[in-house]
Amino acid sequence: MKRSKFRLSFPKDEKNHTWLVLLLNAYAIMDEGVKKDIEKLEKQGKSLACKRGCSNCCKTHRDIPVYPIEIVGIYWYVIEKIKEPFRSQIKSSLLKHKKGETCPFLIDGVCSIYPMRPLACRQFNVFGKSCEVGEDPFYTRPDDVLKPRDNYLGRALFETASFYGVFDSDEKIEFINSGRLNSLVKILQHYPWIELARRMN
């Protein structure tokens, strides 16, 4: 099967971690789906507001869902891949983070785990003007929020199902549609990231 150009690649790590292969496949499905949707809307005259350094969404949202495999991905990325001086900044942010506060991975207005940011962050895109401080355009101007035209979230989750011990295709669909997978979801801003900070030593 031809590899998507959206697929991130960490060849050595992927040899050691089968879950990482699944997660990167899932992220590629999501990123490709989002890109296609954005391009369609741009052809209709809409203009994407999201850009590097624009981060009010990361500060405003307090209930971003994160799947268990994504938490493993974040642990791996932060422990294995992030070098100084960023590493110390992230560690300090994780140590200070309190349950329910804004995402601890936002450092100096930039996502410090960008390649491993959760599916929900990848999917949230806004058109028109940038979000105001404290604004959640999902409520203030829902027409400006990207609505997936294709079930790429479902396909991305399907890709990760074997991480949870579900291998048969029909069972994977049932695992996702029945809500069993969703019952495992954590909230990024509520997660005890201090454990990750300790593991960084």
Ligand code: SF4
């Ligand atoms: S969602 Fe809003 S705040 Fe976040 S990058 Fe897009 S425009 Fe900026």
Ligand code: SF4
């Ligand atoms: S993980 Fe990254 S993109 Fe998602 S809320 Fe945190 S800083 Fe923002």
